[in-house]
Amino acid sequence: ASSDIVDYVSNSCDKHQYIFHLTDILSTRQKCPQSIAKMPNTIYLLYDVNPPEGFNLRRDVYIRLAVFVRQLASRKPFQNVRLVLPPWRRLTHWKSSHLQQHSLPWEHFFDIESMRRYAPVLDFPEFLTEIAQFGLQEPPYVQVQQVFQLMNFEYMFEQDVFHEKFEFESDCRKEQHLQGYLLQQPMLLDNDFVCVRYQGSVNLLERLLRQQLKNSVGQAANDVKVYAILNAEIVLHDQWGDKEFWRARRSMRFAEPLQQIAEKYRARVLNSHKVDELVQRPPMWESERVYREAVGGDYLAVHFRRGDFVHWRQRSTPTLKSAATQIREQLHLLNLTTVYIATDTTAMELTNLKAYLQRVRVRRFTPESLTQKALIKDGGHAIVDQIICAHARHFIGTFESTFSYRIYEEREILGFPKHTTFNTLCKYATLEDCEKNSVWPIVY
Numbered sequence: 001a002s003s004d005i006v007d008y009v010s011n012s013c014d015k016h017q018y019i020f021h022l023t024d025i026l027s028t029r030q031k032c033p034q035s036i037a038k039m040p041n042t043i044y045l046l047y048d049v050n051p052p053e054g055f056n057l058r059r060d061v062y063i064r065l066a067v068f069v070r071q072l073a074s075r076k077p078f079q080n081v082r083l084v085l086p087p088w089r090r091l092t093h094w095k096s097s098h099l100q101q102h103s104l105p106w107e108h109f110f111d112i113e114s115m116r117r118y119a120p121v122l123d124f125p126e127f128l129t130e131i132a133q134f135g136l137q138e139p140p141y142v143q144v145q146q147v148f149q150l151m152n153f154e155y156m157f158e159q160d161v162f163h164e165k166f167e168f169e170s171d172c173r174k175e176q177h178l179q180g181y182l183l184q185q186p187m188l189l190d191n192d193f194v195c196v197r198y199q200g201s202v203n204l205l206e207r208l209l210r211q212q213l214k215n216s217v218g219q220a221a222n223d224v225k226v227y228a229i230l231n232a233e234i235v236l237h238d239q240w241g242d243k244e245f246w247r248a249r250r251s252m253r254f255a256e257p258l259q260q261i262a263e264k265y266r267a268r269v270l271n272s273h274k275v276d277e278l279v280q281r282p283p284m285w286e287s288e289r290v291y292r293e294a295v296g297g298d299y300l301a302v303h304f305r306r307g308d309f310v311h312w313r314q315r316s317t318p319t320l321k322s323a324a325t326q327i328r329e330q331l332h333l334l335n336l337t338t339v340y341i342a343t344d345t346t347a348m349e350l351t352n353l354k355a356y357l358q359r360v361r362v363r364r365f366t367p368e369s370l371t372q373k374a375l376i377k378d379g380g381h382a383i384v385d386q387i388i389c390a391h392a393r394h395f396i397g398t399f400e401s402t403f404s405y406r407i408y409e410e411r412e413i414l415g416f417p418k419h420t421t422f423n424t425l426c427k428y429a430t431l432e433d434c435e436k437n438s439v440w441p442i443v444y
Ligand SMILES: C[C@@H]1O[C@H](OP(=O)(O)OP(=O)(O)OC[C@H]2O[C@@H](n3cnc4c(=O)[nH]c(N)nc43)[C@H](O)[C@@H]2O)[C@@H](O)[C@H](O)[C@@H]1O
Pocket: 052, 053, 054, 055, 056, 057, 093, 094, 303, 304, 305, 306, 308, 341, 342, 343, 344, 378, 379, 381, 382, 383, 385, 400, 401, 402, 403, 404
C-alpha cells in the first residue's frame, strides 16, 4: 500500500526520500508533532466530481468549495477545516494513451501555495503526509468516517418554487456509485456511506456537516475527522461572479513551469514579450487591482473546440471554412497577420483549416520534445494553450465551452478591455447576430 502512496508523489518528489519520510512519520506516530499539536478538531473535506466531467468544469467546482471552506473556517468548530484536492484521474479528453495520466496531484497544473493563500487546501499527497502525523489506526490507510454521495432530487421545483434542501435517501447502495475515482484510492477506507439528495448552494453543506458532527458526539472532540463528498458538482455557487468568486479564481494561478513554457513560446514563435503586452501580473494575486490597459501580443487567438462538439453541438459549431472566414475578417479588422489556434481537432482538420487560411501565419503550440510532452501531459498542454490565448491582442472563443470561459476569466484578470475578450465563433460566417457567450466581467 505504501507503494500506492508513492505513486501519487512520483512525479513531484524523490521516491526514496518520500518513503523514508513516510516511514519516519509512521514510526513516531504516538508522539504529537509540533506541526499538528495546534490542530484540534481538524476536519479534512475530500471531494470528487462526476467522472465524465471535464477539466474546466472541475476548476469551477473547486471555486465553489474553496469559497465555502474559506468562510466556514471562520466559524466554530471548523477553524481547522482543510479542503483536500482530489487527485486527477485520466480524463476522457486526455487522449495520449502512452502517457501516465493517473493520480496526478494538483501541483502539476496549479500553484498550490497561491491557492492556499485564499483557502485552506491540501494537495492529496500533502493530505496523506499530514494525516499520517495524527497516528493512524491502520497505517498507511486512512479512515473516511463518512462518505456523502450527493444526488439530484427527482423534481427540482415544488409548486414552481425552487427550495434549497437536502434529504437522506434510504434506497442507497454503495456498489451503484463506485465508478467515482476518489473511493478507488487504495489507501482510503470508507466507513459509512450515505446518499443525500441535495439541491442548493454550497452553503447548505454547512448544515450537513454540523448535523454529522452532532451525530458523532461519542468521539473525542478533538478527533481528526475525514469526510468525503461525491458528485460535488451538484452543489451550486453561493454567488457566481462576485468578489469572493474572483478572489478564489485569481488565487488559482497556473504552475510556474507551464507559465514559463508558454512565455518562451510567445517570445520565440509569436514575438510577444511580457514588457510589451502590458498585462497585469504582480508576483502575488493579492496585489492585483482594477485594470483595463492590457495590450497583448501581436496576434489573434482563437479557441476552436471540435472533438465531441462537432457531433453534439452542431447547432453552434462552425465548419472549418466558416471558422476560417471569421478568422480572416477579424485579422483584417485588427490589421494583424498571425492567428494562434488552440484546438482539440485532428491533424487532418487542421491541415484543411490552414488551406482556407493561405497567406495567414497560423500558429499552434506543440511540445518541443517527447520529454516535454511526458512532463506536461495533455492537461498541461491544454493549459499552455489557454495561457497563450489569454495573452493575445484579441480572443475569440467557442460557444458554451468551459475551456473558453476559463480563458475569458484569465484575460479579465490580466486586464484586457472587455471587447477584446468576450467574443464567440458563430456557426455561420455571414450571421452577425449569432448566439454569444455571456459577459461576466471581473469585480474587485
Ligand atoms: C459539453 C461538454 O463540454 C466539455 O468541454 P469544454 O467545456 O469545452 O471544456 P473541458 O471540460 O475542459 O473539456 C475539453 C477538454 O478537451 C481538451 N481540449 C479542448 N480544447 C482544447 C484546446 O484548444 N487545446 C488543447 N490542448 N486541448 C483542448 C482539453 O483536454 C479540455 O480539458 C466536456 O468536458 C464535456 O465532456 C462535454 O462534452
